[in-house]
Amino acid sequence: MSGPRDDKGGKKIIPNRVPARELDPRERRLNFEEVNLGYDAGQAVREAGRCLNCRKRPCVAGCPVGVPIPDFIASVSRGDFAGAYRIIRSANALPAVCGRVCPQETQCEGVCTVGRKHEAVAIGRLERFVADWRMKEQGAARTQKSPRKSGAPETPDGAGGRVAVVGSGPAGITCAYDLAQLGHKVTIFEALHEPGGVLFYGIPEFRLPKSIVAREMDNLKDMGVLIKTNAVIGRLLGLGELTEQFDAVFIGTGAGLPRFQGIPGEDLNGVYSANEFLTRTNLMRAYRFPAYDTPIKAGRRVAVIGGGNVAMDAARTAIRLGAESVTLVYRRGEAELPARAEEVRHAKEEGLLFEMCTLPVEITGDDGYVSGLKCLRMSLCEPGPGDLPGRKVPKPISGSEFSIPADTVIVAIGTSANPLLTGSARGLRLRRGYIETDDTCATSLRGVFAGGDIVTGSGLTVSAAMGAGRKAAKAIHEYVVSKKG
Amino acid sequence: MAEIIDKRLLRPPDIFYYKLAVPSIAAKAKPGQFVIIRLHDRGERIPLSLADIDPAGGTISLVVMCVGKTTSELATLQKGDNIKDVCGPLGNPTRIHNAGKVVLVGGGFGVAPLYPIGRAFKDAGSRVVTIMGARNKGLLIYGREMEGISERVIVSTEDGSAGTKGVITDALEMELKENGADLVVAVGPARMMQAACGKTGTFGVETVVSLNAVMIDGTGMCGGCRVRVGGETKFVCIDGPDFDGALVDWDLLIKRQRQYRAEEKESFEQWKKNHNLE
Ligand SMILES: Cc1cc2nc3c(=O)[nH]c(=O)nc-3n(C[C@H](O)[C@H](O)[C@H](O)COP(=O)(O)OP(=O)(O)OC[C@H]3O[C@@H](n4cnc5c(N)ncnc54)[C@H](O)[C@@H]3O)c2cc1C
Ligand SMILES: Cc1cc2nc3c(=O)[nH]c(=O)nc-3n(C[C@H](O)[C@H](O)[C@H](O)COP(=O)(O)OP(=O)(O)OC[C@H]3O[C@@H](n4cnc5c(N)ncnc54)[C@H](O)[C@@H]3O)c2cc1C
Ligand code: SF4
Ligand code: SF4
Numbered sequence: 237m238s239g240p241r242d243d244k245g246g247k248k249i250i251p252n253r254v255p256a257r258e259l260d261p262r263e264r265r266l267n268f269e270e271v272n273l274g275y276d277a278g279q280a281v282r283e284a285g286r287c288l289n290c291r292k293r294p295c296v297a298g299c300p301v302g303v304p305i306p307d308f309i310a311s312v313s314r315g316d317f318a319g320a321y322r323i324i325r326s327a328n329a330l331p332a333v334c335g336r337v338c339p340q341e342t343q344c345e346g347v348c349t350v351g352r353k354h355e356a357v358a359i360g361r362l363e364r365f366v367a368d369w370r371m372k373e374q375g376a377a378r379t380q381k382s383p384r385k386s387g388a389p390e391t392p393d394g395a396g397g398r399v400a401v402v403g404s405g406p407a408g409i410t411c412a413y414d415l416a417q418l419g420h421k422v423t424i425f426e427a428l429h430e431p432g433g434v435l436f437y438g439i440p441e442f443r444l445p446k447s448i449v450a451r452e453m454d455n456l457k458d459m460g461v462l463i464k465t466n467a468v469i470g471r472l473l474g475l476g477e478l479t480e481q482f483d484a485v486f487i488g489t490g491a492g493l494p495r496f497q498g499i500p501g502e503d504l505n506g507v508y509s510a511n512e513f514l515t516r517t518n519l520m521r522a523y524r525f526p527a528y529d530t531p532i533k534a535g536r537r538v539a540v541i542g543g544g545n546v547a548m549d550a551a552r553t554a555i556r557l558g559a560e561s562v563t564l565v566y567r568r569g570e571a572e573l574p575a576r577a578e579e580v581r582h583a584k585e586e587g588l589l590f591e592m593c594t595l596p597v598e599i600t601g602d603d604g605y606v607s608g609l610k611c612l613r614m615s616l617c618e619p620g621p622g623d624l625p626g627r628k629v630p631k632p633i634s635g636s637e638f639s640i641p642a643d644t645v646i647v648a649i650g651t652s653a654n655p656l657l658t659g660s661a662r663g664l665r666l667r668r669g670y671i672e673t674d675d676t677c678a679t680s681l682r683g684v685f686a687g688g689d690i691v692t693g694s695g696l697t698v699s700a701a702m703g704a705g706r707k708a709a710k711a712i713h714e715y716v717v718s719k720k721g
Numbered sequence: 722m723a724e725i726i727d728k729r730l731l732r733p734p735d736i737f738y739y740k741l742a743v744p745s746i747a748a749k750a751k752p753g754q755f756v757i758i759r760l761h762d763r764g765e766r767i768p769l770s771l772a773d774i775d776p777a778g779g780t781i782s783l784v785v786m787c788v789g790k791t792t793s794e795l796a797t798l799q800k801g802d803n804i805k806d807v808c809g810p811l812g813n814p815t816r817i818h819n820a821g822k823v824v825l826v827g828g829g830f831g832v833a834p835l836y837p838i839g840r841a842f843k844d845a846g847s848r849v850v851t852i853m854g855a856r857n858k859g860l861l862i863y864g865r866e867m868e869g870i871s872e873r874v875i876v877s878t879e880d881g882s883a884g885t886k887g888v889i890t891d892a893l894e895m896e897l898k899e900n901g902a903d904l905v906v907a908v909g910p911a912r913m914m915q916a917a918c919g920k921t922g923t924f925g926v927e928t929v930v931s932l933n934a935v936m937i938d939g940t941g942m943c944g945g946c947r948v949r950v951g952g953e954t955k956f957v958c959i960d961g962p963d964f965d966g967a968l969v970d971w972d973l974l975i976k977r978q979r980q981y982r983a984e985e986k987e988s989f990e991q992w993k994k995n996h997n998l999e
C-alpha cells in the first residue's frame with residue numbers, strides 16, 4: 237500500500253523536505269512580522285515533486301476538511317498553480333489560513349506515506365503557497381475593482397434558502413462558504429467589529445497576518461455572503477427571531493469564555509486571560525499604542541500559565557511587546573506540550589524560558605499589581621485508576637515551593653462555553669454548556685445546527701471547526717431543500 | 722456605523738448628550754443596558770450606558786463625560802457625523818418590577834442612565850424618588866427629566882447652591898431615615914456607589930448598583946471586566962452590569978479601573994498635543 241505509484245512505476249523517495257524561509261529569531265523577537273516566509277514557486281514545485289501520489293490517499297483521510305491533497309500537489313508539480321487553487325478551494329474555504337495554522341504533524345502530514353521513514357511531504361506549506369500565490373494574482377485583479385462571483389449557484393431554481401450563521405470563526409465561515417456555493421443566501425452575524433473569530437482576535441499577526449484573514453472575508457463577500465458585525469446574538473436578536481426570519485440557522489460561536497485556575501491573586505492588576513492579552517494585541521492592535529488607542533501592560537517579566545497553542549501565542553506576543561524575560565509554566569513535561577511542534581521550536585529560538593512540571597499555586601501582589609508567581613514542582617506519575625489511560629498524571633512534590641518574579645501573568649489554561657446565546661435560547665439542549673448535536677450537526681431545535689468549539693469544546697483545531705462547518709452546510713442544504721420542496 | 726442625529730452640551734464644559742440613529746439596537750434595548758462604541762479604525766472600544774431608548778424613533782441616547790482621549794475625541798464629533806461601530810445592547814437589563822418605593826441615587830453622568838430605569842419602574846407601578854448630587858448647582862444634569870418620572874427629586878450640592886448642602890449620601894441617609902425605601906438603585910462613580918451601599922446597608926435596604934469595569938469586547942470573551950461579588954468572580958459585561966451592591970468588592974473594582982492610568986494619561990496628552998489643545 238505504501239511505496240511505488242502504480243501508474244508511472246516506482247518513484248524515488250526524496251527523504252528531506254525543501255526548507256522554508258524564516259525570519260531570523262533575533263530580528264523577529266522585535267516585531268510582529270510573519271515568521272514563516274513560505275515557499276517561492278521554484279521551491280514549491282520541487283517540494284511537490286516529493287509526493288508519491290499514493291493510491292490510498294492516507295493524507296486526505298488525515299485532513300478534517302478533506303482537501304484532495306495528491307491532486308492539488310500534482311498540479312503544483314506541473315506548475316499549474318491556478319488549477320491547484322481550484323482543487324483546494326473545492327474543499328477548503330480558508331487555504332491560506334490552514335496552510336499556516338493546522339497542526340499538520342498530527343493531521344495530513346502525520347499520516348503521509350513518505351513521512352513513515354523520512355520527512356513527510358510539506359502539505360501545509362504547499363497549500364499555503366498556492367493560496368498566497370492566488371492572493372497575489374487576485375490583488376492585481378482587485379485593484380481594477382471588478383466584483384467577481386465565484387462559485388455559481390448550483391441549486392435548482394427556488395430551492396435556495398436564507399440561512400443565518402452566528403459567529404464568523406472557521407466553523408461559521410466554512411458553513412457560509414459551502415452554503416453560498418450551493419446557492420443559498422447567507423447572513424453572518426458577528427459580535428465583534430471584525431469577522432474571523434479566533435483567526436482575527438486570537439492567533440497573532442506573526443503567525444497569521446490579519447490582512448490574510450481580511451482577504452478571505454472579502455472572498456466570502458464576493459460570493460454574496462452578508463457579514464453583519466457588532467451583532468451579538470442573544471442580545472440584539474434572539475435565536476427565536478433568527479429561526480423566524482431565516483430558513484435555517486447555524487451556530488458557530490466558539491468557546492470563548494476564559495477559564496481561571498481559581499488561585500489567590502488572579503484579580504490583581506497585570507493578570508490577563510490569554511484571550512484578553514491576545515485580543516488587546518491582535519484585534520485592538522495594542523502593540524502600536526499610542527498610535528492605536530488600546531493600551532496593554534506588556535510587562536518586563538512575564539509568566540504564562542499553560543502549554544497549548546494559546547499559551548505559546550501569548551508568550552511569543554509578550555516577547556515581541558518587549559518583555560525582558562518570558563517564562564512558560566506548564567504542569568506536565570515538554571513532551572506533553574499540546575502546542576504545534578513548529579510553535580514550540582519558534583518560541584525556543586525566540587528565547588522563551590520553560591518551567592516544566594510546575595504548578596502555580598498563588599499569584600503574589602504588591603500594591604494591587606502582580607509581583608510574582610508562587611509554584612510547586614510536579615512529578616509525572618503513571619496514570620492511576622480514574623485517570624485517562626496513557627497520559628502521565630502530574631502530582632505536586634511537597635516542599636518544592638518556589639517563586640517566579642513577574643509583573644505580568646497570563647493565564648492560558650483553556651476556555652469554556654460562552655452562555656450569551658445558549659443561555660437565552662429556549663429548548664436548545666446543552667451539555668455542560670456546550671450545544672448537543674447529532675452526527676449531522678443538528679441540534680435539539682428544528683432548523684438549528686451547530687458546530688465548532690461551541691459543540692466540541694476548546695482545544696480543537698481550525699480545520700476541525702471547518703470540518704464541522706462543512707458537515708453542517710451539507711445537512712442545512714438538505715434540510716432547506718426538503719423544506720422548500 | 723451610526724449617525725449622530727443630535728448632540729448637545731449638557732453641562733459645561735465636559736458632559737455631552739448624544740442621540741444616535743441605530744434602529745435595530747433601539748428596538749431591543751432595555752433600561753440598564755449599555756453599548757460599546759469605537760470611533761474609528763484606531764479607536765478603542767468603550768462602554769456607555771443608555772441614557773434613553775426610543776424604539777419608535779429608532780434612536781438611543783448617551784450622556785458622556787469627557788475624562789480621557791476617547792470621550793474627548795467623541796466630543797469633537799458633531800450632529801451628522803458617524804460613529805464607526807456601535808455594538809449593543811449589551812449587559813442584562815435592570816430587573817424592573819413593582820418594587821413599592823424605589824429611590825434612585827445618581828452621581829455625575831450616572832443620573833442619565835437612571836432616567837430610563839426610573840421611568841420603567843414607574844411604569845411598572847413603583848413610586849420613584851430621585852436623589853441627585855453634585856459639587857454645585859451648575860453641575861447637575863437631567864433635573865427636568867427626573868422631575869417628570871419622580872414623585873420627588875431631592876437635590877444636594879456640596880456648596881449648598883441648590884437643594885440641601887452636603888454630599889449625596891447624607892441626603893440618602895436622611896430619606897431612608899424619614900421615609901424608608903423598598904429598593905435603592907445607585908449609578909455613578911464607584912466610590913459614590915460604595916458609600917451609598919454603606920448607608921443602605923445599615924437600613925437593610927436592597928441596593929442595585931451598575932458597575933463600570935474596564936471592558937473590551939463586552940461578550941464575555943476577554944475576562945478583563947471581572948469583579949468579585951459575594952466572593953465569586955463575575956464578568957460585568959455578561960453577568961452584570963447590575964449587582965447587589967452589598968456584595969461587591971469595591972476596592973478591587975477601583976484598583977482594576979485604575980490599571981491603565983499611566984497609559985491613559987499618555988494617550989490623552991498626545992491627543993491633546995496633536996489637536997493643539999494644550
Ligand atoms: C490563541 C489561539 C491559538 C490557536 N492556534 C491554533 C492553531 O495554531 N491551529 C489550530 O488548528 N487551531 C488553533 N486554535 C484553535 C482554533 O482557533 C479554534 O478551535 C477555532 O477557531 C474554533 O472555531 P469556531 O468557528 O468554532 O469558533 P471561534 O473561532 O471561536 O469563532 C467564534 C466567533 O463567534 C463570535 N460569537 C460568539 N458569540 C456570539 C454571539 N452570541 N453572537 C454573534 N457572534 C458571536 C465570536 O466573536 C467569534 O468571532 C487556536 C485558538 C486560540 C484561541
Ligand atoms: C458598563 C459601563 C457603562 C458606562 N457608562 C458610561 C456613561 O454612560 N457615560 C460616561 O461618561 N461613561 C460611562 N462609562 C465609563 C466610560 O466607559 C469611560 O469613561 C471611558 O471608557 C473613558 O475612556 P477615555 O479614553 O475617554 O478615558 P481614559 O483616559 O482611557 O480612561 C479614564 C477612565 O475610564 C475608565 N476606562 C478606560 N477605558 C475603559 C474601557 N475600555 N472600558 C471601561 N472603562 C474604561 C477607566 O476607569 C479609566 O481610568 C461606562 C463604563 C462602563 C463599564
Ligand atoms: S486543511 Fe489542514 S489538515 Fe487539511 S490539508 Fe490543509 S493543512 Fe493539512
Ligand atoms: S502527500 Fe504523502 S500520503 Fe499524500 S499522496 Fe503524497 S506522499 Fe502520499
Ligand code: FES
Nearest residue numbers: 939941943944958
Ligand atoms: S469585557 Fe471582555 S469579558 Fe467582559
